[in-house]
Amino acid sequence: MVRARSVERRAEILRATLEVIAERGYRGATLGAVAERVGLSQQGLLHYFPTKEAMLVAVLEERDQWDTGGGPRSDGGWRSELLCSLVEYNAMRPGVVQTFSALLGESVTEEHPAREFFTHRYTQVRASMTAMLRAEFGERLPGGLTPERAAPLLVATMDGLQYQWLLDPDAVDMPAAFQDFLRLLRPDAEQASRPESTDASDASDADSDPVHE
Incomplete structure (x- = not known):
């Protein structure tokens, strides 16, 4: 039960990180801003991700999982x-x-x-x-x-x-x-999808030409 809650909380943090980066860019997205969005202290956030860089890579990896089911x-x-x-x-x-x-x-x-x-x-x-x-x-x-x-x-x-x-x-x-x-x-x-009218047209032209012996 505790592990399931931890996984759920981690996913919530990653979604919040995506939102903050979308709004402010990576350099403007602080740990404090993400922590505030999910209702945690900055120290509490560090329990899930020890650095901002670790959180960023986790966001990118999660995004690939969403797209492809495995990257x-x-x-x-x-x-x-x-x-x-x-x-x-x-x-x-x-x-x-x-x-x-x-x-x-x-x-x-x-x-x-x-x-x-x-x-x-x-x-x-x-x-x-x-x-x-x-x-x-x-x-x-x-x-x-x-x-x-x-x-x-x-x-x-x-x-x-x-x-x-x-x-x-x-x-x-x-x-x-x-x-x-x-x-x-x-x-x-x-x-291949175009109508093949060339041959029919050529045949028609051939029929209309006079025949020279």
């Missing part, structure tokens, strides 16, 4: 339709996306506590996207790129769309834009 995968478990569902899901929770994006932007600075987390995460995500692209397209995508070269572009599209959507959600339909990008990877499918 980024490199086992080929992703499919493009699951990615579309994830983008649609993210469009319904701007606070979480804002927190993630703010921390990602801050993490490129030297000695930021989230830098190592994001560096490792991107290594895993690129491997996951490479496996997904190889499963759907084989060794070459329609544009001639290998899955390894296309994977960073796919990841950049997903994260870049989040920034544009956060800045101007009325102008950027994030789920629709991501689906448009995936269509660019399937020009053969688009071609």
Whole structure:
């Protein structure tokens, strides 16, 4: 019973941390602000997370658990339709996306506590996207790129769309834009969907031409 309460309290702290970071950014999110939001003293908060950095990494790890049920995968478990569902899901929770994006932007600075987390995460995500692209397209995508070269572009599209959507959600339909990008990877499918009128037209023209002996 005590352990269950502790787990529940920890989850509550992580949700509050997400909210505070979304409002103030990581540097402006103090332990005191998080503690106040969950009704704890700062000393009581340190019982669950000994440092602000430990709390930050726990928030980021928890966010990946929410998204994937186990974090980024490199086992080929992703499919493009699951990615579309994830983008649609993210469009319904701007606070979480804002927190993630703010921390990602801050993490490129030297000695930021989230830098190592994001560096490792991107290594895993690129491997996951490479496996997904190889499963759907084989060794070459329609544009001639290998899955390894296309994977960073796919990841950049997903994260870049989040920034544009956060800045101007009325102008950027994030789920629709991501689906448009995936269509660019399937020009053969688009071609196949067009009516094949060329042959019929050629045949008609041939019938109307006079026959010269």
